[in-house]
Amino acid sequence: MSKLLTGGDLRARDHHRIEDDAREEGPLHPVTLPNGVRMQxxxxxxxxxxxxxxxQRLSKDSAKLQREIKRQLAERGSTQENLAGLFGPSMLNSDNPQHARLRALAVKAFNGKAVQQLAPRIEEISAELIAGLPENEEIDLVAELAVPMPMHIIGEVLGLPAEDRAHVRVLIETMMSMEPEVSQPASDELGGYFHALLTGNGLDPRSLFGVLATAADDDGDHLSHDELMAMAFLLVVAGHETSAGLIANVVHDALDNGLWHKVAEDPELVPRLVEETLRHNSPVRSATHRIATEPVEIGGTTIPENTLLLINLGAAGRCPQAHEKAGEYRLDRETTGHATFGHGPHFCLGSALARLETETVLWQLTSRFPRTTYAGGERPEVTHNDIMASLKSLPVVLRR
Incomplete structure (x- = not known):
């Protein structure tokens, strides 16, 4: 079932069929990543x-994950990778009580109240970018809007200097690719950048990075340098990649399903459109890596201890037991049942920000360009890694 990672013919919606077929075939599918690491x-x-x-038997502990990945790499005679980037000791790669400790230090910047305070700036940045887009000619909305807009937002929240953000974006995209020969050097370079930023004198103390660098929990415990570095990787990568992919998918889904004009006429449909894309066509295909700390039975099959797992979220969102005609994209359903942002203690910290960014872009685009059309072929091409599926480009013509 390696197609669960490669997405079949690399066309939008093809991975839907692959994921849905896999769900019907059974609960567990062995796959091998490009670096040779095996998981289910x-x-x-x-x-x-x-x-x-x-x-709780499916751990997200950084040390456990790194140990098993390095063991498999050594077994293959592969060079030991530096796993401190995406597998560093962040709140994403930790179990309680460590997870709760780390999350408490960052949650105030991403709760509903804090995100709403960002709303005017999000509207301003989105409007500035959209105002610079040409009308009545083909443009790539991924490159011109979906990718740069979230980087501007997360850059301001975290305190990334404006002149660095474009290069950071390139490093993230390279690191998230499925090509080990380029992804590892990009991860190393990004780690060096964060180290210089977090230990230098130019960090804005009012930014989230500035706050985290000096923040303490209720016991006066500060983040270690490794924890701060891991937090930087997590917040920058997650804060950019997921929102960029969601913006592109929502615009594509509105055009592809003939809903653009309808949404332009009724802006109150925008949140429903965003939620249906999250359920049906999220750019986040799987929850991040877990490892079994003991034998665990899943759907009638028992996996052994130390099995690495990816829990697919796309197949769950289109679960026919949870939604009537789950494979169809519809705005007349109550889309409250999906797990795109996770579930439980690791529910996505940035979910409110991602929703607000995407809704803001869609409101502004549909109101300004209600006659926009898709300008590409039948299905746009996507890029895949083990977690994400993102549109490579989205050719559109913006029309008033």
Whole structure:
């Protein structure tokens, strides 16, 4: 089932069929990453997906994950990779109580109140970018809007200097590719950049990075340098990649399903459109890596201790037991049942920000360009890694 990672013919929606077929075939599918690391992809219904996302036997502990990955690499005679980037000791790669400690230090910057305070600036940045887009000619909305807009936002929240953000974006995209020969050097370079930023004198003390660098929990415990570095990787990568992919997918889905004009006429449909894309066509295909700390039975099959897992979220969102005609994209359903942002303690910290960014872009685009059309072929090409599926480009013509 390696197609669960490669996405078949690398066309939008093809991975839907692959994931849905896999869910019907069974719960567990062995896959091998390009670097040779072996794991199981879990494709089950929504209810069981939620149970697994909260199962304490499926650990997210950084040390356990790194140890098993390095063991497999050594077994193959491969060079030991530097796993401190995406597998560093962040709140994403930790279990309680460490997870709760790390999350408490960052949650104030991403809760609903804090995100709403960002709303005017998000509207301003989105409007500035959209105002610079040409009308009545083909443009790539991914390159011109979906990618740069979230980087501007997360850059301001975290305190990334404006002149660095474009290069950071390139490093993230390279690191998230499925090509080890380029992804590892990009990860190393990004780590060096964060080290210089977090230990230098130019950090804005009012930014989230500035706050985290000096923040303490209730016991006066500060983040270690390794924890701060891991937090930097997590917040920059997650804060950019997921929002960029979601913006592109929502615009594509509105055009592809003939809903653009309808949304332009009724802006109150925008949140519903965003939620249906999250359920049906999220750019986040799988929850991040877990490792079994003991034998665990999943859908009638037992996996051994130290099995690495990816829990697929796309198949869960289109679960026929959870949604009527789940394979169809519809705005007349109550889309409250998906696990795109996770479930339980690791529910995505940036979910409110991602929703607000995407809704803001769609409101502004549909109101300004209500006659926009898709300018590409039948299905746009996507890029894949083990977690994300993102549109490579989205050719459109913006029309008033």
């Amino acid at each position: 992809v879990v494709t089950v219904g929504l209810e069981l997906t939620r149970q697994l996302l909260t199962d």
